Amino acid sequence: MEDPKVRNMEEFAALSGISRPTVSKYFNDPESVRASTRSRIEDALKRYDYRPNIYAMNQNRKLTKNIGIVVPYLADPFFAEIARSIEQRCIDAGYRPTLFSSHGDQALENDILEGLRSLKPAGVLLAALGRGSDRAAIESFCGDVPTVLFDSHVQDVGIAFVGSDNPQFSMLAVDYLCRTGEPPCFFEMKNPSNPNANKRRQGYCEAMEKLGHTPHIVSVEGDGWGFEEIGRLGGIAALESGQFSTNTILCSNDRLAIGLLAACFEKRVRVGRDPDCAIRVAGQDDHPFSRYTCPPLTTVAQDYDAISRHAVETLFAAVEGVQSTEKTKLFEGKLVMRSSA
Amino acid sequence: MEDPKVRNMEEFAALSGISRPTVSKYFNDPESVRASTRSRIEDALKRYDYRPNIYAMNQNRKLTKNIGIVVPYLADPFFAEIARSIEQRCIDAGYRPTLFSSHGDQALENDILEGLRSLKPAGVLLAALGRGSDRAAIESFCGDVPTVLFDSHVQDVGIAFVGSDNPQFSMLAVDYLCRTGEPPCFFEMKNPSNPNANKRRQGYCEAMEKLGHTPHIVSVEGDGWGFEEIGRLGGIAALESGQFSTNTILCSNDRLAIGLLAACFEKRVRVGRDPDCAIRVAGQDDHPFSRYTCPPLTTVAQDYDAISRHAVETLFAAVEGVQSTEKTKLFEGKLVMRSSA
């Protein structure tokens, strides 16, 4: 390994006994050269440890091998996990993913999209802020760069949207809760940043009416991405003023539920399905921490893996010129029964 | 805005009435040109919306404006938060940060470092995997790229290390716990991936001995970065076999503590400092979720902000040619009293 230092592709091509254009072709797609040529290059690659200059590579090429991954809030482990999964799939497919977080900030989201343009990515996987997004900016970006949206839907934008069947989540939860106890109230933020929240509310209402119950929604104030704190403060207020009409609460998402559990603890309200418990609480998402709340949180699990797989596959298909048939793909959730409800 | 489309710096220079080399100089450092020239360029910038091609920019420059940020495990919100803070500081200083997570995997950490080399970054901020790292790879990397290590120390490598004064963390916690109740046992992983864990154990032992108590350590099995589950399983085992010699437990970190709280809940052991509670549990880190455990977790807070600030400042100083005087900078933790202990 590493006899002399190889300065550029010209030198490396000479050392491996292959012409530079063919070596260039190899690096763009190893399968595009004859097997005998490929192995000669790969032998040389082991001896000389040469790597093409990515700046020179990308400068004169319309399409790079870069993939942008944008999530709205990386401090939420849900997004960290799905980003990780997407990242890995990109690497496996021979692309170079770069991860960005908007940190709940519209200006930052716009900056990221701007920066992404000059990266000339082959494609982008975008989970937008939602309500906090600048629609015009996203629309314009998607007009220039092949983009698959995930988790957070933005109407009529991008190649496709991949997410969860949110109404089904709520319906599944309502169905279970009604079967095993009192029908649930719905606990949510008044102005949710994420469009999924609205679909979940609708699913809740629909399911309740279908089962002959009156929906009862508790909307709490609060802005931003500190859902736990919003859930905690709203939960305390709701408990104190007796806003919960039944002993069962379905939360719009797990992080809100985690806050509500903290509120219940503070107010000495026992949560769970044991006879000595006062209320039942369920969430939605199967957040990585939900297993470790006290009591462990009953929830509806998002199919992380299917979402990430389908999002990446759809993007690559589009990048390689295949028209996707379905614009929207939604995955169902699975009930995860734990002891909180 | 955007009359015609500007193809390159040549065109943009012509449109703004300034020579291309001067425009180039402006983009490398706006302060390096006369104020009158600067404003002419900035006026044109508003009308024509031109951005230099980053690939062409970086190709022919020894040092780019790129900064690499590497954390061991992004699904841990602690790292997500500190990465966010570092990222923002880099942007504010006019650099282009790129975030990477090793996801607890040595091979991936090495791949990231390899990929980072070809990014030709001005500098890198690296929180290594720790025990899971390939020391030779890190050493070699730090030999080639200015690197500031943070959170996880690797001996004799990099420009500097910035982290927490881990022994002080444990000593602070021990001191508080002894003052307010029984002396604590120490709950930790047998083979911690992070070197901080060892320092915390040492701090615990030292503090206990200083106060005239015998240290008592409960080490639990488990590998990887799923600390909550390791804490839960180890906690159940320890509770069942009566390994805790006192009613107070200091955990090596908050995530382990969160797992232990789940174990206590499962075993119907009440945690807190009320008279009707059986044990007290404290953590270390002030993890973003620790506020929302039941009961809320008493812990020692890392000074995120100081660590991120000092790490970034040290790196930039080194990049700009200033020798740092101190190789190691450790920040003290602050006790955060909540109801778990």
Next chain:
DNA sequence: AAAAATATTTTACGCGCGTAAAGTATTTGT
């Protein structure tokens, strides 16, 4: 074995910008 199909080599140009050198204009100090 010859012909057809496919891979590779040669040659050559250009991408968009960094950067150096030498000359010209502008600002600053006196």
Next chain:
DNA sequence: ACAAATACTTTACGCGCGTAAAATATTTTT
């Protein structure tokens, strides 16, 4: 107003690679 200092312009080259076209070599087909 003049000289000195500074900023800018002109000119020119090169970075490392993508890519196109034409010539040549190799493999596959018949």
